[in-house]
Amino acid sequence: MLDVVGAGPSGKSEQDWPTIWNESEEARRVQEEIDRINAEKEKDESLQEPTETPREFAMPFTSQVYYVTIRVFQQYWRTPTYIWGKLLLGIMAAVFIGFSFYMQNASIAGLQNTLFAIFMLTTIFSTLVQQIMPRFVTQRSLFEVRERPSRAYSWQAFLLANVMVEIPYQIFLGVIVWAALYYPVFGVHQSSERQGLFVIFSVQFFIFGSTFAQMVIAGLPDAETAGNIATTLFSLMLTFNGM
Numbered sequence: 001m002l003d004v005v006g007a008g009p010s011g012k013s014e015q016d017w018p019t020i021w022n023e024s025e026e027a028r029r030v031q032e033e034i035d036r037i038n039a040e041k042e043k044d045e046s047l048q049e050p051t052e053t054p055r056e057f058a059m060p061f062t063s064q065v066y067y068v069t070i071r072v073f074q075q076y077w078r079t080p081t082y083i084w085g086k087l088l089l090g091i092m093a094a095v096f097i098g099f100s101f102y103m104q105n106a107s108i109a110g111l112q113n114t115l116f117a118i119f120m121l122t123t124i125f126s127t128l129v130q131q132i133m134p135r136f137v138t139q140r141s142l143f144e145v146r147e148r149p150s151r152a153y154s155w156q157a158f159l160l161a162n163v164m165v166e167i168p169y170q171i172f173l174g175v176i177v178w179a180a181l182y183y184p185v186f187g188v189h190q191s192s193e194r195q196g197l198f199v200i201f202s203v204q205f206f207i208f209g210s211t212f213a214q215m216v217i218a219g220l221p222d223a224e225t226a227g228n229i230a231t232t233l234f235s236l237m238l239t240f241n242g243m
Contacts, residue, residue, distance in 0.1 A: 072162060094121060102184050104185055167207060172210070
């Protein structure tokens with residue numbers, strides 16, 4: 001066999017086997033079969049219409065938001081120090097301010113003290129914002145390094161999920177802060193309309209704080225720079241709020 005293929009002691013073959021194969025009837029039939037298979041494949045591909053347009057991400061946007069929101073909820077649940085820090089900030093400030101302006105009456109001095117108590121509560125805004133920003137930076141770093149290159153989900157889903165996860169905690173905190181501040185300052189005999197309006201404003205304040213923090217930090221590289229800008233903007237709010 002080695003002598004036939006040219007690998008024997010002489011190192012050469014008496015016949016040119018590649019030429020013999022290329023000129024044989026069997027080689028012609030093999031080539032015809034290959035051409036037939038290729039022609040049928042091209043015909044099938046030309047008849048097939050694309051069923052859907054190519055997408056950048058495997059999942060639709062709603063599914064991205066759903067699963068990313070669940071993941072962020074789990075991350076919050078696994079970091080109780082952040083949740084307890086947020087709750088203690090609001091509750092301790094509300095209790096301290098509420099009992100510092102305990103049971104104000106309807107006089108001019110009482111009205112001034114009431115307004116000042118509410119004003120004092122808003123001063124926790126800067127601290128609340130700076131609690132949120134470092135967590136957002138951590139989440140964003142993971143997204144930029146891992147999820148965005150792999151096309152796991154879009155940045156719109158990332159932002160929306162982080163905003164949505166903060167809202168239930170801010171609502172819960174707003175209700176507790178309302179009770180801790182409202183009843184010591186105003187008492188329990190106020191009308192339900194006044195109490196309802198105050199609790200709405202309290203919840204709105206904390207939701208605004210979380211969304212404001214995420215708005216500022218979303219376009220900045222680090223929490224320190226964003227914190228300085230947020231503090232400056234909040235100072236302008238306090239200056240022009242009319243109190």
